[in-house]
Structures are given as structure tokens and as C-alpha cells.
Amino acid sequence: MQQDIDALMRDHDGTVPGASVLVLRDGRPIVRRSYGMADMEARVAATPATNYRLASVSKQFTAASILLLAQDGRLGLDDPVRKWLPSLPEVAAPITVRHLLTHTSGLIDYEDVMDPADTRQVHDADVLHLLESQHTTYFPPGQGYRYSNSGYALLSLIVERASGLRYADFLRQRIFLPLGMQGTVAFEDGISQVAHRAYGYSLENGAWRRTDQSTTSAVLGDGGIYSSIDDLARWDAALYDERLLKADSLRQAFMPATKTDVADVEYGFGWRITGDSLWHSGETIGFRNVIVRYPKEHMTVVVLTNRDDPEPYETAKRIAVLVRDGDAAH
Known part of the structure; x- marks a missing residue:
């Protein structure tokens, strides 16, 4: 089996941008392997401790943060978003926290209203400012599905207002440290560091070029977490018991709340649901x-890569x- 997996990952091996692969079975890592380079320039090989930018795999942590605060009685899933973010325009009045979690808010995509001439990085608070001037939605809240990075950026701001903590600090104090995810961080340039960091690359004209950050890379709620396969094993374990989230919170996260724009895929809170599998992909400049997770089989497959292509879902x-x-x- 290991040889077959190595063959699948052959293109990631050698002096090229790499990958880390984890297979958990009954809580045990039966495959824990890394390929290629975490840092091409410094010639640092990828290892199971290498931290990759998770991109949208981060959304399950944002959803878990909201569920933790709901458990604490600090917020309600059916709270109007404007209770927490009153500067949003009147068109947002019917939108609830639940709509944000399930991509059913109809909010305008912040990426589409950014100033293309402005090369500064956007942060979660900037997403709110961009949306304050948007007086339309794609559809009435709850009446459709459209994958929304805007919604998850706003959720991180709601976490801050309901908890009184900065979002990165909330994640660290309430999720990462309690689970022993020592290397995992919601990365903020100039504030935090990423240990054992993988840098992102894109293949351009036959050569690998570092493409590690874009103007949207500093938004935390929709995709700003760095983690490793070793730390994600700890996260996966916590999703089988109540050490972090109570059974009812987990049930809600994993329960189909809406159909998506893909025929066999539904969406819960930060998780896509296809048959008996719970999954999420993440894509940003330089990372895929x-x-x-297959909970009934007690099996999880994680593939983290620091390159633009290919998309690893089919490989997993x-x-x-x-x-x-x-x-x-056997």
C-alpha cells in the first residue's frame, strides 16, 4: 500500500514543491509521509511537522469557534449577523450566523469588490468595510447556496466580538493548545511566526516560482490557518469525542444543511458532505x-501540498x- 501511495505522489517527490500525506485508521497513523520540499530556496525538505497554509480547510476551525461560543451561551446560531456587526447595510438584516456557516447568506464576494490597484493585504476587518458599501445580495438569505469567503471572514469577527479575544488568540486558547496542536497558527505577519513553514509555489513556464502570498492571504476566517498532518491528527481525534465540542454541536456541524452547486455534495458547518464522507478542500495561491473523513470506517485521509496544482481531492x-x-x- 505504501508503495502504491508513493507512486500516486511521485510528482511531489524530489527537489520540487512537496506534500504531506496522513492516513488515520482507528485513531492510528497507518501512513504518515512527506515528499519533496517545504522551502525550495533554502532546500528544506517537507516532514510530517511541516505547516502548510490550509486555505479553506481553515473554515472548519472557524465553524468550531462559533459552535464553542454557542455552547458557552455567548451567541446563538440564529442571531442576526447585524446584532454582532451592526455596520452592515440594511440588506443584511435577515442574514443569521447560520446562513454564514452554510454559505446561504447571499453576501457579495469580497474578492470581487476589492480595488485591483491596491496591492496591500486585506484583513478580516477590511472585508467588513468592503461589505458595508454593498446594498445588494446574490439572493435572499436562506434562498440559495453560493460558496462565500465573505461569510467566513465575518464569522471570525463575530468570534472576536462574542469572546472578547482576537480571533487568532481565541483559536490558540480554545482549540489549538487544548488539543496539543503546538505548531498550528492563524498566521499574522509581524505578530506570529509559522514554525517548519512550507512556502507556496506555482509552475510558470516550466519552472517553480514562489507564490506564497496574495492580497487575500491575510484574511483569517476563510483560510488563514497553517497546520501539519501531525497536528491535524490531533484535530481529527477530537471530532470523535466531546473533549472540544459536545455531541450535539458535532452533529450539527456534520449534518447536511444545504445542497451545494455540485450534485452529490451537501454542506454542514465548515464541512462538505458526500455520502458517508465529510471533507473540505483548500485552494490558495501556492497551496492545494x-x-x-470517513467516520463510519474510522478513517481519515489528509493531503497537504505547497503548490498550485493538482487538486488533491481525487488523490485522497x-x-x-x-x-x-x-x-x-488481509
């Missing part, structure tokens, strides 16, 4: 990642098939 599903075939052979 996926986590796929093929790895899951190899694991099942290996089990069947």
Missing part, C-alpha cells in the same frame, strides 16, 4: 489541500481505496 479518495483494498487483502 484536502481532508477527507484513491488513497482511501488503496487502504480499503489493503484491508480486504
Whole structure:
């Protein structure tokens, strides 16, 4: 099985941008392997401790933060968003926290209203300012589905207002440290560091070029977390018991709340749901990642990569098939 997985990951091996692959079965890592380079310029190889920018895989942590605060009685999932962010325009009045979690708010995509001439990085608070001037929505809240980075940026601001903590500090205090995720961080340039950091790359004219940050890379709520396969193993374990979230909170996170724009995919709170699998991919300049959980089989596959291409979801599903075939052979 390991040789078959190595063959699948062959393009990530050597002096190229790399990848880390984790397969958990019954809580045990049966595959824990890294390929290629975390840092091409410094010639630093990827390891299981390498921290990759998770991109939208971060959304499950934003959703968990909201659920923790709901458990604490600090907020309600059906609170109007303007209760927490009153500067949003009148058109946002019907939008609830639940709509943000499930991409059913209809909010305008902040990426589409950024000033293309402004090369400064946007932060979560800037997303709010951009949306304050948007007096339309794509559809009435709750009446459709449209994947929304805007919604998850606003959720991070709601976490700050309901908890009294900066979002990165809330994640660290309430999720990362309690679970022993020592290397995981919501990265803020000039404030925090990423240990064992992978840098992102894109293939341009046959050569790898560092493309590690874009103007939207500093937004935390929709995609700003760095983590490793070793730390994500700790996260996965916590999703099977009540050490972090109570059973009812987990049930809500993993329950289909809406159909998406893909036929066999539904969405919960920060998780896509396809059949018996819970998954989420992440894509940003220089990184492509996926986590796929099969709770009934007690199996999870994580593939983290520091390159623009290819998208690893299909690879992760093929790895899951190899694991099942290996089990069947025994």
C-alpha cells in the first residue's frame, strides 16, 4: 500500500514543491509521509511537522469557534449577523450566523469588490468595510447556496466580538493548545511566526516560482490557518469525542444543511458532505489541500501540498481505496 501511495505522489517527490500525506485508521497513523520540499530556496525538505497554509480547510476551525461560543451561551446560531456587526447595510438584516456557516447568506464576494490597484493585504476587518458599501445580495438569505469567503471572514469577527479575544488568540486558547496542536497558527505577519513553514509555489513556464502570498492571504476566517498532518491528527481525534465540542454541536456541524452547486455534495458547518464522507478542500495561491473523513470506517485521509496544482481531492479518495483494498487483502 505504501508503495502504491508513493507512486500516486511521485510528482511531489524530489527537489520540487512537496506534500504531506496522513492516513488515520482507528485513531492510528497507518501512513504518515512527506515528499519533496517545504522551502525550495533554502532546500528544506517537507516532514510530517511541516505547516502548510490550509486555505479553506481553515473554515472548519472557524465553524468550531462559533459552535464553542454557542455552547458557552455567548451567541446563538440564529442571531442576526447585524446584532454582532451592526455596520452592515440594511440588506443584511435577515442574514443569521447560520446562513454564514452554510454559505446561504447571499453576501457579495469580497474578492470581487476589492480595488485591483491596491496591492496591500486585506484583513478580516477590511472585508467588513468592503461589505458595508454593498446594498445588494446574490439572493435572499436562506434562498440559495453560493460558496462565500465573505461569510467566513465575518464569522471570525463575530468570534472576536462574542469572546472578547482576537480571533487568532481565541483559536490558540480554545482549540489549538487544548488539543496539543503546538505548531498550528492563524498566521499574522509581524505578530506570529509559522514554525517548519512550507512556502507556496506555482509552475510558470516550466519552472517553480514562489507564490506564497496574495492580497487575500491575510484574511483569517476563510483560510488563514497553517497546520501539519501531525497536528491535524490531533484535530481529527477530537471530532470523535466531546473533549472540544459536545455531541450535539458535532452533529450539527456534520449534518447536511444545504445542497451545494455540485450534485452529490451537501454542506454542514465548515464541512462538505458526500455520502458517508465529510471533507473540505483548500485552494490558495501556492497551496492545494484536502481532508477527507470517513467516520463510519474510522478513517481519515489528509493531503497537504505547497503548490498550485493538482487538486488533491481525487488523490485522497484513491488513497482511501488503496487502504480499503489493503484491508480486504488481509
